[in-house]
Amino acid sequence: MATGEFDLIGRYFEHQKINRSDVDLAIGDDCALLRVPEGYHLAISTDSLVAGTHFLADADPKQVAHKALASNLSDLAAMGATPAWVSLALTLPSFDEQWLSAFCEGFFQLAEQYNVQLIGGDTTKGPLSITLTVQGFVPVGQALTRSGASSTDAIYVTGQLGDSAAGLALLLKDKQCDNTALSQALMTRHFMTMPQVEAGTLLRGKASAALDISDGLIADLGHILKRSNVGAEIYTEALPISAELAAFCETPEQAQQMALSSGEEYQLCFTVPVEQCDDVEALMAKQGIQISRIGQLTENKGIVLLNNGEPVNWQLSGWDHFESESK
Amino acid sequence: MATGEFDLIGRYFEHQKINRSDVDLAIGDDCALLRVPEGYHLAISTDSLVAGTHFLADADPKQVAHKALASNLSDLAAMGATPAWVSLALTLPSFDEQWLSAFCEGFFQLAEQYNVQLIGGDTTKGPLSITLTVQGFVPVGQALTRSGASSTDAIYVTGQLGDSAAGLALLLKDKQCDNTALSQALMTRHFMTMPQVEAGTLLRGKASAALDISDGLIADLGHILKRSNVGAEIYTEALPISAELAAFCETPEQAQQMALSSGEEYQLCFTVPVEQCDDVEALMAKQGIQISRIGQLTENKGIVLLNNGEPVNWQLSGWDHFESESK
Known part of the structure; x- marks a missing residue:
């Protein structure tokens, strides 16, 4: 259950410059409501970064945010997909305004560069970790998979x-x-x-x-x-x-x-x-x-x-x- | 970075009975590739459950899996959306076959009941936590939001x-x-x-x-x-x-x-x-x-x-x- 303090964390993520026309409802309801263009596949990838496993707990939060989002967008790139949306599940040991603010800076800087809108997520108390789910579009039939290579390529x-x-x-x-x-x-x-x-x-x-x-x-x-x-x-x-x-x-x-x-x-x-x-x-x-x-x-x-x-x-x-x- | 042992965990989740026709590529590539029906909104919600915050670390893994998925599907229900897909990010302190097997049982039992296909995710080493992103469909214009009530309702x-x-x-x-x-x-x-x-x-x-x-x-x-x-x-x-x-x-x-x-x-x-x-x-x-x-x-x-x-x-x-x- 969210506590008052953790509800506040959500507000850090409400201020973003990206406002895509395919997002009809973003943060603040039970779900986000989105539209996928006709003739396109929705491409989805999820990755977690855990402190102590993927980065040091005292690493620069701006760099951690960049790395978390970059590694997820990289999965879309590898599929030939154009990035569109991202959900962020952030688990933090305590409310640390300086950390959050630097994290947001790194996150939104990269998100804006690729026109990716944050559409929701969850902030919880616990050991530091970040799980992102990114979504993008690729025309049906044009996705880059791992299975299409021939022995002469x-x-x-x-x-x-x-x-x-x-x-x-x-x-x-x-x-x-x-x-x-x-x-x-x-x-x-x-x-x-x-x-x-x-x-x-x-x-x-x-x-x-x-x-x-x-x-x-x-x-x-x-x-x-x-x-x-x-x-x-x-x-x-x-x-x-x-x-x-x-x-x-x-x-x-x-x-x-x-x-x-x-x-x-x-x-x-x-x-x-x-x-x-x-x-x-x-x-x-x-x-x-x-x-x-x-x-x-x-x-x-x-x-x-x-x-x-x-x-x-x-x-x-x-x-x-x-x-x-x-x- | 995944280790050999943690790669194996992914294999626990490859065996599911649900095989939806709108999933063109599921687990095993950089992204899943999915199709959203025309005239429908995609509804998305993300929730994390962290051991020590949302459940006791020694709780029955079957019940933990049920609760994690049920609480996420509940967000789709609250929007009037029909569930379709789920991504699972699972962080585990160690490879525990008995725990994983019970977790999968609880997870797939509920997933099958609602025809929800697991389309991807990530398994990492770290403090026990579960983050799910669920997705479903609702006809455009018919979603149940929080903002439409009148003072006479x-x-x-x-x-x-x-x-x-x-x-x-x-x-x-x-x-x-x-x-x-x-x-x-x-x-x-x-x-x-x-x-x-x-x-x-x-x-x-x-x-x-x-x-x-x-x-x-x-x-x-x-x-x-x-x-x-x-x-x-x-x-x-x-x-x-x-x-x-x-x-x-x-x-x-x-x-x-x-x-x-x-x-x-x-x-x-x-x-x-x-x-x-x-x-x-x-x-x-x-x-x-x-x-x-x-x-x-x-x-x-x-x-x-x-x-x-x-x-x-x-x-x-x-x-x-x-x-x-x-x-």
């Missing part, structure tokens, strides 16, 4: 990979770096990743399969391979590495290993039939979206890593996860 | 009120009862309340306002009064009291006080224009749904309690909540 990723893992290692003090500007840049990228919504919608009807990289490229690509019943070769030298990650790592191979296993990147991994690769590359270049062709699907199951054409047998975190999934 | 409730509070008092050992069968019946009603989905859909286009009783009749009725800008008189002798609650309480007035403040009842409170009262009563009687006319809206703001025509000034829990809301 090329494998692509958006953006750059590995910065999130490097930033996390610095945050957790697993790694050290004397260059303060460099560390700061990598730690910020861990929290402030942006969902690849534009890339996802551009790939509608063009990519044969897609997903977002949340557990690491190797682990996540495994889901496409399993669902589409194919294998993959990855050209590790083709992995997109940022200048910061290259400077942070001792060797190119070390950076490539981070790129293969780094979780919470929220870049898209997608596959494209070879005859459409030129079109897709031109389309993305036109929109200024970086994509890299990093490998090739194969009939042989499993993943083969090639470093400048030579097979390598790197031990990667995230690999076990994929192994257990593929059984 | 009659006030009704479905079912019986007060059993949930009595059951909770027994569970928490705030009250005692020598009659084991009686205590057991009341405690079971606290957990095993049923959402009034049928009543809600029958009231579409007939009730002027409606909500479900989650914080107590007085507290919840306050939301209708505030949103509709009216007041109310309640005839306490007309409150529907079960035989068990009457036996449990020392006086009829004590039972009526419980009925006024008992939370988590998940009965509907609704208002009806006087000229439609006969029709609504006949319609409900035909379907075997118990409803009671318990009062009258008024132009004067606030709530007046009348016991056999005499104003009474009972101190009720839940009253403060309403007072703070109405300011």
